[in-house]
Amino acid sequence: MKPLSPRRFALLLGLCCLLPLAMLIVSPGIGTESGTVGFLDAWRAYFAGDTDSTAYLYGFELRLPRTLLALQVGFTLSLCGAVFQVLFRNPLATPYTLGVVNGGSLGALVAVKFGAALAALPLIQSLTTATGISIITLASFAGSMLVVGLILLITRGARRMGRAELLLAGVTMGLFCSALMMLLTYLSNVRQTFNIIRWMMGSLDTVAGDHALPSLALLIPSWLILLWQGRALNQYIVGEDVAAARGVSVRRLQTICLVSGSLATSAVIAICGPIGFVGLVVPQLVALMLGRDCRLLLPASGLVGAAFLAGCDWISQLALGWWESVTGTATSSASLPIGVVTALIGVPIFLVLLYRNATGSNAP
Amino acid sequence: MSGTVSTLKANNIGFAYSRTAHATGCHVLRDVSFDARLGECWGIIGPNGAGKSTLLRILAGLLQPTAGGVSLNGTALHRITPKARARQLAYLPQRFECDPSLSAEQVVLLGRYPFRSLGLFESAADYEIARAAMQRTDTLAFADRPIGSLSGGETQRVHLAAVLAQQPQIILLDEPTTALDWKHQLAIFDVIRTSAAEGKLVIVVTHDLNLAARYCDRLLLIHAGQVAAIGSADDVLTPEILTPVYNVAVAQTDSRNAPSMLYPVAPTTSATATIQNESHT
Numbered sequence: 001m002k003p004l005s006p007r008r009f010a011l012l013l014g015l016c017c018l019l020p021l022a023m024l025i026v027s028p029g030i031g032t033e034s035g036t037v038g039f040l041d042a043w044r045a046y047f048a049g050d051t052d053s054t055a056y057l058y059g060f061e062l063r064l065p066r067t068l069l070a071l072q073v074g075f076t077l078s079l080c081g082a083v084f085q086v087l088f089r090n091p092l093a094t095p096y097t098l099g100v101v102n103g104g105s106l107g108a109l110v111a112v113k114f115g116a117a118l119a120a121l122p123l124i125q126s127l128t129t130a131t132g133i134s135i136i137t138l139a140s141f142a143g144s145m146l147v148v149g150l151i152l153l154i155t156r157g158a159r160r161m162g163r164a165e166l167l168l169a170g171v172t173m174g175l176f177c178s179a180l181m182m183l184l185t186y187l188s189n190v191r192q193t194f195n196i197i198r199w200m201m202g203s204l205d206t207v208a209g210d211h212a213l214p215s216l217a218l219l220i221p222s223w224l225i226l227l228w229q230g231r232a233l234n235q236y237i238v239g240e241d242v243a244a245a246r247g248v249s250v251r252r253l254q255t256i257c258l259v260s261g262s263l264a265t266s267a268v269i270a271i272c273g274p275i276g277f278v279g280l281v282v283p284q285l286v287a288l289m290l291g292r293d294c295r296l297l298l299p300a301s302g303l304v305g306a307a308f309l310a311g312c313d314w315i316s317q318l319a320l321g322w323w324e325s326v327t328g329t330a331t332s333s334a335s336l337p338i339g340v341v342t343a344l345i346g347v348p349i350f351l352v353l354l355y356r357n358a359t360g361s362n363a364p
Numbered sequence: 365m366s367g368t369v370s371t372l373k374a375n376n377i378g379f380a381y382s383r384t385a386h387a388t389g390c391h392v393l394r395d396v397s398f399d400a401r402l403g404e405c406w407g408i409i410g411p412n413g414a415g416k417s418t419l420l421r422i423l424a425g426l427l428q429p430t431a432g433g434v435s436l437n438g439t440a441l442h443r444i445t446p447k448a449r450a451r452q453l454a455y456l457p458q459r460f461e462c463d464p465s466l467s468a469e470q471v472v473l474l475g476r477y478p479f480r481s482l483g484l485f486e487s488a489a490d491y492e493i494a495r496a497a498m499q500r501t502d503t504l505a506f507a508d509r510p511i512g513s514l515s516g517g518e519t520q521r522v523h524l525a526a527v528l529a530q531q532p533q534i535i536l537l538d539e540p541t542t543a544l545d546w547k548h549q550l551a552i553f554d555v556i557r558t559s560a561a562e563g564k565l566v567i568v569v570t571h572d573l574n575l576a577a578r579y580c581d582r583l584l585l586i587h588a589g590q591v592a593a594i595g596s597a598d599d600v601l602t603p604e605i606l607t608p609v610y611n612v613a614v615a616q617t618d619s620r621n622a623p624s625m626l627y628p629v630a631p632t633t634s635a636t637a638t639i640q641n642e643s644h645t
Contacts, residue, residue: 239457246450
């Protein structure tokens with residue numbers, strides 16, 4: 001692999017940018033009800049300024065915002081995955097490594113079970129009315145942040161954060177939250193159990209416009225901070241001691257990455273639930289294709305992850321329609337859970353790449 | 365701190381890994397002092413676990429000593445910002461966790477990090493410096509190959525090139541020749557010698573006493589965290605000094621035609637005892 005020249009960087013990143021951009025342009029034409037409103041219908045309505053038409057409604061008030069949300073979520077999960085894999089020097093590390101998901105799920109479950117009681121509290125009442133964020137989203141975000149905060153607090157005293165300790169702390173906290181969830185689920189009624197299981201599957205079905213903006217206020221700073229660490233993370237690849245000897249403040253780098261990564265991931269989970277495999281698979285796919293220079297790896301992972309999740313979301317919306325037209329039977333739901341689609345598509349792609357890499361036909 | 369450095373001074377350095385260790389007197393290092401100047405090549409020698417690597421990490425600013433301190437030209441090391449320090453001082457650890465897919469040239473270019481405060485990319489000058497460093501270490505031939513595909517000797521020379529690319533005044537190397545064959549050992553020490561001749565200070569931790577004798581101007585013998593001897597090779601590398609430190613009987617060849625060589629004789633405590641008894645009687 002040649003060193004990264006500005007030319008190569010601009011070219012590859014430009015190509016990666018084209019993916020989500022193209023998807024955004026196509027997005028008003030793709031989604032549920034694509035039989036009635038197509039790509040041309042939607043754009044025609046847009047340029048005619050016909051904002052009351054069904055075509056405009058579907059294209060620009062449902063599909064485009066939903067794809068925008070998918071792009072944001074995919075970008076965040078994949079970028080954080082890339083950062084965490086470098087930081088933990090572990091290919092299995094994901095944005096969920098520090099127990100963010102379990103904390104978020106526990107928070108959501110608490111909100112599902114005790115929602116009515118919580119909503120009556122004056123503080124929460126004013127929060128939900130002021131921001132327009134649902135109580136489940138709020139509780140999930142609080143749960144994630146609580147877990148991450150605890151883990152950072154536990155490992156704070158160490159001179160340098162041991163990677164193994166952090167991983168273990170994250171996994172253990174995750175298991176603890178899972179146990180609490182099982183307890184709460186056991187005590188819940190059927191309806192609450194159903195709601196929480198649906199939440200755990202992850203979904204972009206939220207009314208996009210409601211959540212997209214407040215989350216972006218949190219996401220964009222996190223993205224910028226993480227992308228800025230590319231050069232320091234490159235030093236980290238050679239080893240913590242070498243990085244430190246070359247002037248990288250290792251402890252500060254670790255803290256910045258862990259905090260901004262977890263914050264961004266918590267924000268995303270709170271809106272969409274846990275969506276798996278994007279953060280695990282996409283950064284490794286990008287690393288296999290473009291190399292491990294973090295200056296390129298981080299933004300490219302984010303962009304490819306964004307396109308990947310938006311694509312998976314389209315499939316999740318269209319798959320049931322295809323199923324209906326093949327079998328002739330109607331299904332009760334509008335779309336498949338997004339987490340199922342990302343796994344079903346991401347895992348085979350990844351296994352093929354891993355196989356090609358292991359057999360040497362695509363040696364780095 | 366931007367001017368050139370002329371001295372590296374260690375003042376009564378002490379180190380313990382924890383407060384309890386400190387309280388119980390369980391020190392890794394105690395009262396280590398020396399005064400090194402540019403243009404010299406220093407060898408830090410001593411048995412396993414004597415504290416050599418810890419000392420080198422303290423000199424590199426990676427560990428804070430629990431007593432005493434290190435100063436560059438009179439300025440305490442911990443008062444210099446990490447990046448400014450990295451422009452003066454480079455450190456090569458014993459082991460690497462380097463990603464095997466990086467190319468040799470990429471690894472060497474990473475050494476230019478302290479010199480770019482903004483800017484995402486290496487300048488033409490950075491490439492020039494990296495190439496020169498690879499020329500010096502004879503690694504240009506495999507600049508494009510992934511580091512994971514190189515032999516131990518080649519990998520070590522690539523990492524040494526990265527150190528040179530950092531253009532430091534002071535070079536700290538932790539056992540750079542361990543696990544290398546003779547040819548590669550000599551190649552590394554030749555680079556070390558040339559750097560010292562160019563006016564840099566090189567401090568190298570090594571287990572090879574004969575190479576140290578041949579290439580280093582000054583030797584620092586560490587035993588159980590303390591300075592056992594300090595001085596030129598002739599002063600330090602004598603069987604009388606080495607035997608109690610290494611707990612091995614040491615002998616020295618005596619030939620008019622070749623440099624004298626040290627070699628271990630018997631790894632027993634009785635051997636030490638014998639020699640000490642002989643000296644008493």
